[in-house]
Amino acid sequence: MKLEAIPGVPQDGDLEFVLATDKEFEEVVSISEGIYGGLDYLPSRYHSWVGEKDRMVVLAKKGGDVIALLSMFVVDGGQTALLEGLRVAPWERGRGVAGVLQRFCCQLVKHRYPSVKVMRLTRDDKLTPKELNKYRVIAKQGILLVRFNAPDLSARLSSLALTPGPSRPPPPILLTPDDVRDVFLERGGLLKDLLPNQTIIQDWQPFQALPDNHDLLLRKSLRWMADDVARPRVATLCTPPFPVPAGPLCFYLNIDVFGSGLRGAQEQLLSHLAAHAPSLPGDVRCQLFLPPNMWRPMADFCTSVLGMHLEKGYTDQYLLEADI
Ligand SMILES: CC(C)(COP(=O)(O)OP(=O)(O)OC[C@H]1O[C@@H](n2cnc3c(N)ncnc32)[C@H](O)[C@@H]1OP(=O)(O)O)[C@@H](O)C(=O)NCCC(=O)NCCS
Known part of the structure; x- marks a missing residue:
């Protein structure tokens, strides 16, 4: 047309x-x-x-x-x-x-x-000085890209589950659609320490923490987790896996991490992986978008504890905005 x-x-x-x-x-x-x-x-x-x-x-x-x-x-x-x-x-x-x-x-x-009123976009490439003039930087996350074999990871997760460990934090909470609305979309200023600039950046898509976005976020069938419903310090969102062109039967899993508290974030990552890995046939690329200071310790956790392969070094994801 x-x-x-x-x-x-x-x-x-x-x-x-x-x-x-x-x-x-x-x-x-x-x-x-x-x-x-x-x-x-x-x-x-x-x-x-x-x-x-x-x-x-x-x-x-x-x-x-x-x-x-x-x-x-x-x-x-x-x-x-x-x-x-x-x-x-x-x-x-x-x-x-x-x-x-x-x-x-x-x-x-x-x-x-x-x-x-405004247009927003996310980028992970280097901006030219002209582009930096054109946009406001609204938020920045670090990108951690890892790769694993799903059946191997499932086996490793089962052995980790048998060893709870004394200092393991309480299990993370899987949020219901009502929790999502209460925790993320109706708290206004309460979220300023959790979300970068009050924005839920889901994969590459930024959404302001507003009730207006509830229905479209629910349509995505995400797994939402938090360490606490009343006062979340760390929260994560995980997409359902989908195939990508990287290779035959290669699936992609995307996990967004917000807030602080590495141990809590790791527990939530383990829960998302345990929910999805058993249904996947082989090669998986998993991209985590996380607060920049969490990149290094999370990369170490993924490689040394979970046996994943690090696909590339630290990369910035910028959320940019311009008036329209
Ligand atoms: C990135 C890509 C779209 C650029 O297209 P292009 O036509 O070759 O870009 P040019 O350098 O000729 O055009 C420059 C214009 O595009 C804009 N531009 C270039 N890369 C951009 C990007 N990644 N996101 C948004 N705008 C971009 C520049 O700001 C410039 O805008 P201006 O004309 O207002 O100054 C192209 O190289 C491509 O398809 N790459 C593979 C896919 C990809 O990386 N997409 C980016 C997703 S964030």
């Missing part, structure tokens, strides 16, 4: 912007080969994204062929547009296509959702 003409939003020269449909899936996969180090989530999410409420998936086409994609997702009760999934075909990179597509999408979202 060609996008309707928007006053003040010209289509750009030889580029045509269209809303994505299921039909373009193969073309999108073919421009995405090898990106995000094999951890591209889009092949798993594309079909649900094209039909998702308050989301627009925009394709740039040249000569009728897809050459770039960007998605805009309106969250935070209509205040924020998240920019996600950006990619440009390898043969079109370095010519400013990403910038043109972003400007088009920002105009489009402003036109369709006048309530949107």
Whole structure:
């Protein structure tokens, strides 16, 4: 479907912007080969994204062929547009296509959702001085990427479970949907020590801690854990595993860690792994997003206690914001 003409939003020269449909899936996969180090989530999410409420998936086409994609997702009760999934075909990179597509999408979202005040995006690459001028840095998490074999890890977890140890903290609490609303979305200032800038960064998606985001967070079927419901010091969210292009039967697991208290975070990690590893066939890439000072001790725990392989060194994840 060609996008309707928007006053003040010209289509750009030889580029045509269209809303994505299921039909373009193969073309999108073919421009995405090898990106995000094999951890591209889009092949798993594309079909649900094209039909998702308050989301627009925009394709740039040249000569009728897809050459770039960007998605805009309106969250935070209509205040924020998240920019996600950006990619440009390898043969079109370095010519400013990403910038043109972003400007088009920002105009489009402003036109369709006048309530949107800011756009947000997360990045793990180095920002240029020009980009640092363009955005406010809202929060920063460290990225820890590890790899393991699921059956081997399951065996190791069973032996760990037999050795409780005297100094092990109390077992973490698995939160119900009502707990999630009470703990994360209705506490306002109480969360300032738990969440970076009052934001739940789930995988790459940032959500302000607002009740308006409850339904869409619940749709994600996450496992939410905390050390305490009344006064959480450390909390974690884990995605259901999904396949990624990194290899045949390779699954991806994403765990977001907020707050402080390494031992509590480790217990929650063990619980998430025990819940998911037994159902996975083999190779798993697990990405933990965590407070930067927790990166080193958690990396040591994953490698020496859990026998995981460290895939790369410390990497920053930045949450950026700009007025729209
Ligand atoms: C990153 C990528 C999208 C850049 O596309 P590109 O068209 O080659 O980018 P160019 O350097 O020609 O364009 C520069 C513009 O894109 C923006 N840009 C570049 N990388 C970006 C990124 N990772 N996120 C957001 N904007 C980005 C720049 O800010 C600049 O904007 P401006 O025109 O407003 O100044 C492209 O290299 C790609 O598809 N890489 C693989 C997928 C990927 O890493 N995506 C990033 C997800 S965070």
